[in-house]
Structures are given as C-alpha cells and as structure tokens.
Amino acid sequence: MSTLIRREQILDEIARCRFVNMQSLAEEHEVSVRTIRRDIEFLSYYYNIYTVSGRYGGVQAGDGLRSTSQRLTVAQVIALSNISSFLHNTSHLCLDTSDLNILDQLIKTSKSSN
Numbered sequence: 001m002s003t004l005i006r007r008e009q010i011l012d013e014i015a016r017c018r019f020v021n022m023q024s025l026a027e028e029h030e031v032s033v034r035t036i037r038r039d040i041e042f043l044s045y046y047y048n049i050y051t052v053s054g055r056y057g058g059v060q061a062g063d064g065l066r067s068t069s070q071r072l073t074v075a076q077v078i079a080l081s082n083i084s085s086f087l088h089n090t091s092h093l094c095l096d097t098s099d100l101n102i103l104d105q106l107i108k109t110s111k112s113s114n
Contacts, residue, residue, distance in 0.1 A: 006031070007039050007074050014049055015065045021058040022051075046077045076102050 006029050013028075014020050022040070026033045040059050043049055048062030072080070079102035 004074055007043055010039055011043055014059055014061045018061045019058055079103055
C-alpha cells in the first residue's frame, strides 16, 4: 500500500470515528507507531486533526473534518498547496504532471457542480 493511500484511509477513519488510537492504526495498517505519528504530523498540516496525549491518547478530528465524499483528497490538497506556493513565490516547488492532472480534475469537478 502506498503512503498516500494509507494516509487517506487514516484520515477517513479519523473523520468517521472522530477519535482513533495510534496503536490501533499501526496494527490495522501493519506499520510502526512511528510511521503513524509521521502520517498524523503530515496530515495535521493540511487537515484539522490533532493528537491527544496521555494514557488514552490518540488522534482526534477537529471541527469541520468531513468524510472523503465531502472533502478534498490528500493528493488534491497537496497539489493545491504546491500550486499556491508556486503562485505566491514562497517556494521553489515545481508543478509535476500529477499536480496538473489533479488541478484539471478539481476544475472539472468544480464546473460540473456549479
């Protein structure tokens, strides 16, 4: 399973359950807890999720986190972030083919929903 797919699944579970234990995520995805922590750190940059420490710690969904059908995918958010950084000249990120394809997909989706 790719990192992107795993992160999508983790985000879906957080959105659905509203709170998830990191150990259970690690077992479910057959990766280490450290890998899950890195995934959560990455996802928290783009989505409203946060960690809860302590005996019953884990990952909690913040207000506004929606299921897959109601939000952009991780790949779409990354592509938009790259495009935004590129357009605002805050980074030297280059758009690759997958970013452009995702942007085209977002534009088509946006036009059909209006």
